[in-house]
Amino acid sequence: MEGVKKAIFGTCLFPAFQPAQPYFMTKKITIAIDGFSSTGKSTVAKQLAKELGYVYVDTGAMYRAVTLYALRKKYIFDDHFDKNALIAELPLIRLKFIFNPEVGFGEMYLNDEKVEKEIRQMEVSQYVSKVAAVPEVREMLVAQQQEMGKEKGIVMDGRDIGTVVFPEAELKIFMTASAQERAQRRYKELSERGEEVTYKEVLENVEERDHLDTTRKDSPLVKAKDAKEIDNSHLTLTGQFEKILELYNATISN
Ligand code: DC
Numbered sequence: 001m002e003g004v005k006k007a008i009f010g011t012c013l014f015p016a017f018q019p020a021q022p023y024f025m026t027k028k029i030t031i032a033i034d035g036f037s038s039t040g041k042s043t044v045a046k047q048l049a050k051e052l053g054y055v056y057v058d059t060g061a062m063y064r065a066v067t068l069y070a071l072r073k074k075y076i077f078d079d080h081f082d083k084n085a086l087i088a089e090l091p092l093i094r095l096k097f098i099f100n101p102e103v104g105f106g107e108m109y110l111n112d113e114k115v116e117k118e119i120r121q122m123e124v125s126q127y128v129s130k131v132a133a134v135p136e137v138r139e140m141l142v143a144q145q146q147e148m149g150k151e152k153g154i155v156m157d158g159r160d161i162g163t164v165v166f167p168e169a170e171l172k173i174f175m176t177a178s179a180q181e182r183a184q185r186r187y188k189e190l191s192e193r194g195e196e197v198t199y200k201e202v203l204e205n206v207e208e209r210d211h212l213d214t215t216r217k218d219s220p221l222v223k224a225k226d227a228k229e230i231d232n233s234h235l236t237l238t239g240q241f242e243k244i245l246e247l248y249n250a251t252i253s254n
Contacts, residue, residue, distance in 0.1 A: 046105050055148070062141050064120070064128050066137055068119050068124055069086075069111075073086075093140075129209045138160075160219040162227050175229075176232075187202040
């Protein structure tokens with residue numbers, strides 16, 4: 001396991017962004033963005049990382065990549081989940097993000113294969129909460145995330161970033177929006193990508209994941225005490241970004 005971890009950390013490529021003025025003179029902090037699925041965490045986290053010249057890490061992509069691995073190996077399907085088979089193969093799962101300048105963020109690679117598109121498919125969404133509930137999976141991924149963020153200057157989004165991965169993060173944001181609003185956004189995204197899904201299926205998936213993510217034993221999704229909550233049901237992307245930038249500026253000047 002140790003050797004595998006080293007290999008992962010050694011190969012994580014995040015070329016430095018061009019730091020935007022005036023932020024590059026300021027001290028680097030850790031920014032944790034947690035919240036329910038499809039709250040637009042990754043959109044705002046990417047925007048923020050670009051603005052500040054920070055590294056962006058989408059931890060959901062890591063859980064999704066492990067799920068894709070389990071699906072391909074048929075360790076998970078319907079109601080069947082062979083957790084032990086997956087746990088035994090965790091040392092064989094190599095994850096890395098490789099920065100793609102064309103899209104402006106690090107894309108997910110599973111054992112040297114780019115899986116950015118595959119991990120966003122509905123099938124992965126259906127099983128990911130079950131995989132993310134396995135303590136051994138969480139332990140491996142949390143260790144990798146902590147390593148990626150040890151130099152600070154990072155915006156990380158997920159479910160347990162402010163509570164477990166970086167409880168000392170200087171800025172913690174907790175994003176919420178109604179399940180209907182989130183399902184609508186996700187439905188639009190999937191339809192635009194050509195996936196044949198109904199709004200009802202997406203809403204059911206969002207509600208089921210909310211339930212599994214908030215009730216699992218290991219690191220359930222909860223708002224950290226010191227997190228700032230943003231309900232973006234009625235916020236525009238610009239409005240939301242400005243709000244978060246204000247929070248960042250307040251944190252830095254404290
Ligand atoms: O952010 P997302 O929807 O891509 O995340 C996919 C799943 O991974 C989500 O249902 C919960 C899980 N997850 C987690 O348990 N912890 C994280 N830090 C990130 C995601």
